[in-house]
Amino acid sequence: MAVPLPGDKTVVAQNYPLYIRSVPTESELKFHYMVHTSLDVVDEKISAMGKALVDQRELYLGLLYPTEDYKVYGYVTNSKVKFVMVVDSSNTALRDNEIRSMFRKLHNSYTDVMCNPFYNPGDRIQSRAFDSMVTSMMVQVC
Amino acid sequence: MYMVSIDVTLFNDSWLLIMQLCGAKRLGYFGRSQFYIALKLVAVAQSGFPLRVESINTVKDLPLPRFVASKNEQESRHAASYSSDSENQGSYSGVIPPPPGRGQVKKGSISHDTVQPRTSADQQEPASPVVSPQQSPPASPHTWRKHNRHPSGGNSERPLAGPGPFWAPFGEAQSGSSAGDAVWSGHSPPPPQENWVSFADTPPTSTLLTMHPASVQDQTTVRTVASATTANEIRRQSSSYDDPWKITDEQRQYYVNQFKTIQPDLNGFIPGSAAKEFFTKSKLPILELSHIWELSDFDKDGALTLDEFCAAFHLVVARKNGYDLPEKLPESLMPKLIDLEDTADVGDQPGEVGYSGSPAEAPPSKSPSMPSLNQTWPELNQSSEQWETFSERSSSSQTLTQFDSNIAPADPDTAIVHPVPIRMTPSKIHMQEMELKRTGSDHTNPTSPLLVKTSDLSEENKINSSVKFASGNTVADGYSSSDSFTSDPEQIGNNVTRQRSHSGTSPDNTAPPPPPPRPQPSHSRSSSLDMNRTFSVTTGQQQAGVVAQPPAVPPRPQPSQAPGPVVHRPVDADGLITHTSTSPQQIPEQPNFADFSQFEVFAASNVNEEQDDEAEKHPEVLPVEKASDPASSLRVAKTDSKMEEKTAASAPANVSKGTTPLAPPPKPVRRRLKSEDELRPEVDEHTQKTGVLAAVLASQPSIPRSVGKDKKAIQASIRRNKETNTVLARLNSELQQQLKDVLEERISLEVQLEQLRPFSHL
Numbered sequence: 039m040a041v042p043l044p045g046d047k048t049v050v051a052q053n054y055p056l057y058i059r060s061v062p063t064e065s066e067l068k069f070h071y072m073v074h075t076s077l078d079v080v081d082e083k084i085s086a087m088g089k090a091l092v093d094q095r096e097l098y099l100g101l102l103y104p105t106e107d108y109k110v111y112g113y114v115t116n117s118k119v120k121f122v123m124v125v126d127s128s129n130t131a132l133r134d135n136e137i138r139s140m141f142r143k144l145h146n147s148y149t150d151v152m153c154n155p156f157y158n159p160g161d162r163i164q165s166r167a168f169d170s171m172v173t174s175m176m177v178q179v180c
Numbered sequence: 181m182y183m184v185s186i187d188v189t190l191f192n193d194s195w196l197l198i199m200q201l202c203g204a205k206r207l208g209y210f211g212r213s214q215f216y217i218a219l220k221l222v223a224v225a226q227s228g229f230p231l232r233v234e235s236i237n238t239v240k241d242l243p244l245p246r247f248v249a250s251k252n253e254q255e256s257r258h259a260a261s262y263s264s265d266s267e268n269q270g271s272y273s274g275v276i277p278p279p280p281g282r283g284q285v286k287k288g289s290i291s292h293d294t295v296q297p298r299t300s301a302d303q304q305e306p307a308s309p310v311v312s313p314q315q316s317p318p319a320s321p322h323t324w325r326k327h328n329r330h331p332s333g334g335n336s337e338r339p340l341a342g343p344g345p346f347w348a349p350f351g352e353a354q355s356g357s358s359a360g361d362a363v364w365s366g367h368s369p370p371p372p373q374e375n376w377v378s379f380a381d382t383p384p385t386s387t388l389l390t391m392h393p394a395s396v397q398d399q400t401t402v403r404t405v406a407s408a409t410t411a412n413e414i415r416r417q418s419s420s421y422d423d424p425w426k427i428t429d430e431q432r433q434y435y436v437n438q439f440k441t442i443q444p445d446l447n448g449f450i451p452g453s454a455a456k457e458f459f460t461k462s463k464l465p466i467l468e469l470s471h472i473w474e475l476s477d478f479d480k481d482g483a484l485t486l487d488e489f490c491a492a493f494h495l496v497v498a499r500k501n502g503y504d505l506p507e508k509l510p511e512s513l514m515p516k517l518i519d520l521e522d523t524a525d526v527g528d529q530p531g532e533v534g535y536s537g538s539p540a541e542a543p544p545s546k547s548p549s550m551p552s553l554n555q556t557w558p559e560l561n562q563s564s565e566q567w568e569t570f571s572e573r574s575s576s577s578q579t580l581t582q583f584d585s586n587i588a589p590a591d592p593d594t595a596i597v598h599p600v601p602i603r604m605t606p607s608k609i610h611m612q613e614m615e616l617k618r619t620g621s622d623h624t625n626p627t628s629p630l631l632v633k634t635s636d637l638s639e640e641n642k643i644n645s646s647v648k649f650a651s652g653n654t655v656a657d658g659y660s661s662s663d664s665f666t667s668d669p670e671q672i673g674n675n676v677t678r679q680r681s682h683s684g685t686s687p688d689n690t691a692p693p694p695p696p697p698r699p700q701p702s703h704s705r706s707s708s709l710d711m712n713r714t715f716s717v718t719t720g721q722q723q724a725g726v727v728a729q730p731p732a733v734p735p736r737p738q739p740s741q742a743p744g745p746v747v748h749r750p751v752d753a754d755g756l757i758t759h760t761s762t763s764p765q766q767i768p769e770q771p772n773f774a775d776f777s778q779f780e781v782f783a784a785s786n787v788n789e790e791q792d793d794e795a796e797k798h799p800e801v802l803p804v805e806k807a808s809d810p811a812s813s814l815r816v817a818k819t820d821s822k823m824e825e826k827t828a829a830s831a832p833a834n835v836s837k838g839t840t841p842l843a844p845p846p847k848p849v850r851r852r853l854k855s856e857d858e859l860r861p862e863v864d865e866h867t868q869k870t871g872v873l874a875a876v877l878a879s880q881p882s883i884p885r886s887v888g889k890d891k892k893a894i895q896a897s898i899r900r901n902k903e904t905n906t907v908l909a910r911l912n913s914e915l916q917q918q919l920k921d922v923l924e925e926r927i928s929l930e931v932q933l934e935q936l937r938p939f940s941h942l
Contacts, residue, residue, distance in 0.1 A: 117933055153482040155452030156459075156470035159936050164467055166507070167474045 057163040061176050072110065073122045076102050080112045080120050098138050113141040119148065125179070140175055147171045194225045425510035427494050435490040449483035462496045468505060472496055475509045
């Protein structure tokens with residue numbers, strides 16, 4: 039795409055990435071950096087919940103912080119696995135609901151990956167199904 | 181290029197010429213087309229024809245080129261083929277598909293032998309893609325099929341007629357080239373077996389298929405070498421023609437046997453860890469095994485059913501034989517039966533249970549069978565679904581099933597909230613019934629189909645009848661509602677209890693909303709059971725059939741089964757209760773009976789058993805003796821479950837008739853009320869009841885004991901209520917204990933989860 043939407047989906051657990059994917063792959067490093075910095079924001083949001091029970095905590099963290107170029111959305115699962123999505127600010131068509139649904143799909147796919155007994159938690163995610171799902175999602179967005 | 185390593189019985193210069201002609205030299209490698217061209221040229225050369233470009237097309241009926249492949253070549257070939265991984269499909273150009281399985285090296289030796297006899301085989305190989313019905317797309321399946329062809333009775337069956345025609349279209353055979361590649365690698369069928377054998381031990385290298393899609397004889401040889409695989413191979417061959425991924429019977433039998441070694445119960449699951457162990461033995465890379473798992477675990481539950489296991493096994497076999505893994509599970513491998521009830525997903529259970537149609541069904545196996553107060557809602561939900569079903573069936577106009585959207589998932593982890601059908605004012609229905617009764621109408625209240633439904637329910641609820649939900653209904657209801665039950669009896673109990681509760685003072689005993697007639701079996705069951713037992717024992721009035729029902733299996737933790745129905749129930753119950761209360765002298769237990777009888781009546785027929793009126797003081801007797809035999813008999817027949825026939829009292833039945841077939845909980849309550857109604861002299865009390873009911877409906881009216889007509893009745897009711905209270909209290913404590921246990925489990929699971937995430941700092 040001419041102006042590709044930097045859809046960077048990252049699955050982070052224990053603060054190291056399990057899976058990173060970006061549409062315009064050339065700026066992948068930049069997305070790595072952005073995701074890493076956004077981890078702090080995610081942590082902050084999680085801790086902001088205080089002692090609230092996990093149940094009461096919403097998984098979708100929403101827009102973590104916007105910059106001039108992109109917006110970062112976060113989502114954290116009950117097992118502290120964080121999903122971070124970086125989208126281009128120029129893409130105004132993406133609504134919050136869509137982001138939520140994307141995170142939900144991500145979460146579901148991630149759960150499927152976890153169900154695989156051959157997957158060791160903490161490994162990089164190499165599941166093809168997961169890849170295809172992420173690809174389709176990013177294609178949708180872009 | 182292994183091709184290069186093939187020794188052709190040609191002069192080197194001829195070979196060079198061939199290479200030049202086919203373009204390999206130009207390209208620097210042997211592409212698929214180059215390969216084919218080269219082979220053809222080899223044939224041409226071997227036949228003595230001059231090597232020309234046009235000779236490719238002009239020379240027909242060439243004998244297949246003869247190749248003498250050295251062992252090393254084959255091995256290298258194998259190695260080359262192995263290196264190509266799943267993406268190989270297209271990359272087979274020039275690379276003889278590696279023979280399946282790890283024992284390829286050995287195969288090399290075997291194939292070496294087989295090379296000689298290849299003659300036509302070889303030629304056919306490249307040509308086969310051209311000729312054979314191209315199922316080009318997935319090379320693997322195609323390969324499979326090709327492979328099958330090979331084994332089938334030797335090359336004779338090969339559709340590859342002659343070399344000549346094959347070559348001609350080979351230009352177009354690009355698509356088929358994949359098939360050709362597949363062919364090369366298509367030893368799969370036979371190998372699977374051998375490979376499986378290797379699973380258990382080391383790969384029986386010797387048993388591997390011949391490398392090249394050599395003649396059948398080769399394969400046969402190989403097969404014979406292989407142990408215990410011939411049958412499978414043959415099987416495979418014959419079956420794969422239509423569908424490369426189809427599992428033959430022999431294969432399936434083999435898989436099933438393997439499944440049994442892990443899991444003797446064929447309907448059970450193989451847990452992920454066991455499956456991982458098993459498939460790791462196949463020595464496939466973990467990544468591929470992971471992919472296979474993803475394909476075959478159809479329901480994504482982390483465990484393999486028999487079908488899933490066979491599919492996974494089949495895929496592993498295919499992979500070991502060199503077939504690429506498909507991206508999607510082939511249809512023939514899809515598990516045929518997805519046993520919803522066995523799925524670990526609790527969420528499915530309610531649905532299953534709910535629509536099983538028989539309230540008495542225990543919750544799905546996976547659902548905890550723990551009646552717990554806190555889990556009543558989930559259970560209620562579950563039962564509510566059942567109720568829903570009933571209502572739908574009865575299709576009463578009044579039973580427009582509405583779902584209580586306020587149901588809060590009792591189990592936060594369960595995202596599934598069972599729709600709790602909101603009772604269409606069971607109390608109203610009850611009221612109607614009562615009114616009907618009052619008006620002296622026959623007990624048959626065929627008015628509303630609800631009644632019919634109720635009767636259905638009542639059948640199961642009969643048991644509850646024994647529970648004297650006189651005044652202490654509220655409390656009882658609360659407790660009963662908290663029970664988790666999946667069967668109607670429970671529901672009935674709930675009904676009763678609920679009604680009691682409604683009629684009683686405290687609307688909300690335990691359940692969030694005023695314990696509306698909780699259809700939750702759990703509630704009713706446990707509570708009703710206890711209640712029944714208690715009452716029956718204590719009061720002795722209850723029918724002997726102390727509901728010996730075990731604590732109702734808590735229908736899966738359903739958020740709020742009860743809420744919906746409960747809501748309605750209370751109303752109904754209230755109404756009923758009021759009725760009963762109005763006539764305290766009426767045997768309190770009657771109401772229960774009444775309720776049951778009502779239901780039963782409906783079930784059986786709309787015959788009103790209002791004749792129970794006389795059975796007042798002997799509710800327990802009522803069931804049996806009630807004139808409302810139809811109802812009682814129905815009840816008896818139907819409610820063999822915990823709900824004793826206590827409520828067999830026809831009178832209640834009559835009363836219950838009026839009750840709409842709402843959630844069970846209301847039923848008992850209703851019955852109770854009804855029985856009370858019936859007990860009471862209908863005239864006045866009925867009117868009073870109606871009035872009272874109306875009032876009760878609005879809120880939980882305390883059962884007006886205004887009429888101190890019969891002190892004994894009052895005392896009896898008081899006694900009953902106390903008994904109910906004790907029973908419910910006990911139930912409550914039990915449920916609390918269960919809740920604690922569950923919470924402990926949850927905590928332990930969370931701890932385990934955290935342990936799996938060693939680095940989590942959160």
